[in-house]
Amino acid sequence: MSRIRVGLDVGGTKIDALALAADGAILARTRIPTGWGDHAVVSAVHDAIEALAGEGGFPVAEVASVGIGIPGLIDADAGRVLHAVNLGVTQLDLADAVRVRLPVPVSVENDVKAAALGAGSLRGDAHSMAYLNLGTGVAAGIVIDGVLWRGAHGTAGEVGHLSVDPRGRVCGCGQRGCIETFCGGGAVSKAWGRGGELPLRDVFDLAERGDAFALELREGVAFGAASAVRSLVLSADVETVVIGGGVTALGDRLLDDIVRRLRQEGAESPFIGSLHLDERIELLPAGSPAAALGAALVGAARLPAELV
Structure with missing residues (x-):
């Protein structure tokens, strides 16, 4: 009996898909374009599963479960996407739509929450951790004892919409000075306003050359990310905060800025200093399959015990 578990990370432009064997080994991994609107998203999910089967050399009929991580508001119990603006989806019974062609357990979860599970699995330690996603927006997933x-x-983990500066820039949520307005890629690019293929990289590069506005924005990224880390530790007391998302393409420059900011705040407050926040963060490795892996784990959770 097959135990192949499929995980799909559905993004605004692409699906990162992988297939897991019974022992957890990755049998295949592939990426395909996503599509726009309900029908295109469902079709892309099926196309991704077909592509995985071709890549891994197994028939689709051997797939035992499917897990889907997707951005937006998700009703995980119903397998329904309630709002995914970047995909043109306002309400879609995605699990049911996938099961029409592939009658196996199908689960749907918010992409950041799925990535949190995947990050915990990759680290081999999901006892007490948070995954902080610094992408176009900012959000986190919290995993305690593997759950x-x-x-x-x-809404646990929605740290991007914690206001940390009531006089700050207006956030898309309507508040001012949300964490996302400081370290969300979309908000920083909008504030930068100079275009460019990779606006955040331009900000960091020009800050190193002394551009005053770039320096201000770069410091804001560190402030926002540090605020998110501090909020996650103070609210959930997680041992580790793993930072991922598109902004982490900045690599050590980003990590060094966040560590510096956390150490500065720790030096100014004995209480914050006692938390050793700078020692509790790490970057998700580039190219990590955390989101797709987490989705596969979410899907496998619906399998009968003898198939897990």
Whole structure:
């Protein structure tokens, strides 16, 4: 009996897909374009599964479960996407739509929460950790003893919309000075306003050349990310915060800035200093399959015990 578990990380432009064997080994991994709107998203999911089967040399009929991580507001119990603006989806019963052609357990989860599970699995330590996603927006997933902590209404980890400067820039959520306005890629690029293929990289590069506005924005990125780390530790007391997302393409420059900011705040406050926040963060390695892996684990959770 097959135990192949498929995980799909559905993004605004591409799907990162992988297939896991029963022992957890990655059998295949591939990427395909996503598509726009309900029908295109469902078709792309099926195309990704077909592509995985071709890559891994197994028939689709051997797939035992499918897990899908997707941005937006998700009703995980129903397998329904309630709002995914970057995909043109406002309400889609995605799990049901996938099961029409592939009658196996299908689970749907918010992409950041799925990535949190995947990051914990890759580290071999999901006892007490948070995954902080610094992408176009900012959000986090919290994992305690290997289980996602969603909170009473599924919003646990939405640190991007914690206001840390009531006089700051207006956030897309309507508040001012949210963490996301400081370290979200979309907000920083908008504030920069100079275009460019990689605006955040331009900000960091020009800050190193002394550009005053670039320096201000770069310092803001460090402040926002440090605020997110501090909020996650103070609210959930996680041991580790793993930082991922597109902004982490900046690599050590980003990590060094965040560490410096956390150490500065620790020096100014004995209480914050006692938390050793600078020692509790790490970057997710570039190219990590955390989100797709987490999605596969979410899907496998619905399998009968003898197939897990």
